[in-house]
Amino acid sequence: MKIFVTGACGYKGTVLVPKLLARGHKVVAFDIMWFGNHLKPHPGLEVIKGDVRNIGEINLDGIDAIIHLSSIANDPCGDLDPKLTWEVSALATMQLADKAVRKGIKRFIYASSGSVYGVKDEPQVTEDLELKPISEYNKTKMVAERVLLSYAKDMVVQIIRPATVCGYSPRMRLDVSVNMLTMQALANRRITVFGGKQVRPNIHIDDITDVYTFMLDHPEHHGIYNAGFENISIMEIAERVSHQAEAEIVVTESNDPRSYRVNSDKLLATGFRPKKTVNDAIREIIEKQRSGEIKDEECNYNLKWMQREVVK
Numbered sequence: 001m002k003i004f005v006t007g008a009c010g011y012k013g014t015v016l017v018p019k020l021l022a023r024g025h026k027v028v029a030f031d032i033m034w035f036g037n038h039l040k041p042h043p044g045l046e047v048i049k050g051d052v053r054n055i056g057e058i059n060l061d062g063i064d065a066i067i068h069l070s071s072i073a074n075d076p077c078g079d080l081d082p083k084l085t086w087e088v089s090a091l092a093t094m095q096l097a098d099k100a101v102r103k104g105i106k107r108f109i110y111a112s113s114g115s116v117y118g119v120k121d122e123p124q125v126t127e128d129l130e131l132k133p134i135s136e137y138n139k140t141k142m143v144a145e146r147v148l149l150s151y152a153k154d155m156v157v158q159i160i161r162p163a164t165v166c167g168y169s170p171r172m173r174l175d176v177s178v179n180m181l182t183m184q185a186l187a188n189r190r191i192t193v194f195g196g197k198q199v200r201p202n203i204h205i206d207d208i209t210d211v212y213t214f215m216l217d218h219p220e221h222h223g224i225y226n227a228g229f230e231n232i233s234i235m236e237i238a239e240r241v242s243h244q245a246e247a248e249i250v251v252t253e254s255n256d257p258r259s260y261r262v263n264s265d266k267l268l269a270t271g272f273r274p275k276k277t278v279n280d281a282i283r284e285i286i287e288k289q290r291s292g293e294i295k296d297e298e299c300n301y302n303l304k305w306m307q308r309e310v311v312k
Contacts, residue, residue, distance in 0.1 A: 002026040002062055003216070006052050006096070007069030009037045012111070014171040016067070016209040021045060023213065030058065031070070034310055035299055038170035053087050055095040065107035066100055067212055068093060071140070074175065075115075076303045078137030081311045089140035094147045101154045109215050110148050113141045114161045114201055114228055114262045124263040127161070127224045145224070156222050158215045162208050163201030163228025163262055167281035168288050174300040178202060178278055181238050182285045185247035187296055195254030196235030201228030201262040204276035214272050221270045228262040229274045237278065244282050 003020055007013050008029030017039055020027050026044045031037070033049050050057040052070045060066075071089040072078050078085040093110070100108055117125050118132035133139045148157050166178035174183050177200055184191050211227050238249050288294040298304045 001064040001216070002028070003065045003067060004028045004030060004058075004060060004063045005067045005069065006030050007071065007111075008047070009033050009039060009171060010035065010069060010073070011169050011171050011173045012165060012205060012209060013069050014038045015169050015205050016069070016212055017045065018042075019209055019213055020216075028063065035171055035302075035305060052092040052096065055092070055099055058096065058099065060099060060103045060105060063100075063103070063105055065109070065216060066096065066105060067109045067111075067216070068096060069111045071111070072137065073302055075135040075137050077306055078135055078140070080303065080306060082136045084311065085136045085140055089137070090143045090147070093144040097148055097151050101151055106155045107158075107216070107219060108148065108151070108155050109158045109212055110144065110160065111212075112145050112159050112161045112224075113138065114163045114226060116142045116145070116161060117262075120261065123261065125226070125261050126263045127226055127266055152222070156219045158219075158222055159224045160208075160211055160215070161224065161226050161262070162211075163203040163226075163230075165205050165208050166202055166278060167205035167276070168284045168294065169205055172294055172300045173302065174294075174296065175302055177234060178237055178241075178281050179285060181234075181241045182245065182282050183289065183294070183296055185241050185245035186286065186289050189246070190248045190250055191238045191241060193234055193238045193249060193251045195256060196233060196238070196251055198234050198254070198256060199231055199261050200234060200237070202230045202232065202237075202278050202281075203228050204274065204278070204281050206276050207274040210275070211267070211272060214270075218270065225267045225270075226262040226264045227267055228264055230278050231261045232278065240279060241282050244279075245286055 009031035029047045072085040116131045
């Protein structure tokens, strides 16, 4: 298959694209490259620097499937420039889906977010619960989902709601909970936990990228799927990091009420099985940091980098 991947140079895309190439697919990697390009050259890979908002720049000739990763990622970045967030994460998705249908493309995989549920008290957050997004990022994801579902009669639409992703990528992010706490421990021998009781569902980056390849292989599994396999508190994450990196934990107060608990039984019922855990992610980050492959640089923090390079 020839696959068009938006956001291909991002945190997940940089792990996903080599997997697609290894499976024999041809890949068109489309990305604005705010955070650079860490993809290695490959005979089956075409890398295009472009803005997903400019639908005229997107050539879908010969494309069999789209994996749409592109968005303004995480709540603080989404709130930084709401207009930009809506243009990239909602309007561009609508335009891409419309163009895909007009080109006769029959497969569309969308990376949504488990945070669309908002703050939930239910112990099991399943795909049929009401969505109550509380940030620009969450709201655009919800709207994009609804837009894509409206095209479900024209193409196979598979919407994945990932938990918080963790683990190593060549385009590293250090502003997600597991990665951030691990780097704190390595840099300072101290982990600062704000509150600690907030629950976060987590998924290893190898597993979420495997979800996308799995869905590509299984068009019969259409619709919406949660993807998160470890619902654990921030404090438990800190304790796991401390165990491997030998760091002190310092707890401070927090006014952040967000707790996400996702149930992924629907995804497991398809036959998909995760292979890695939060503990694996912590271990891998420690190894990569000690080998010099991860550095505590500003470009690894989306908000800091966008404030410096994108939204001025």
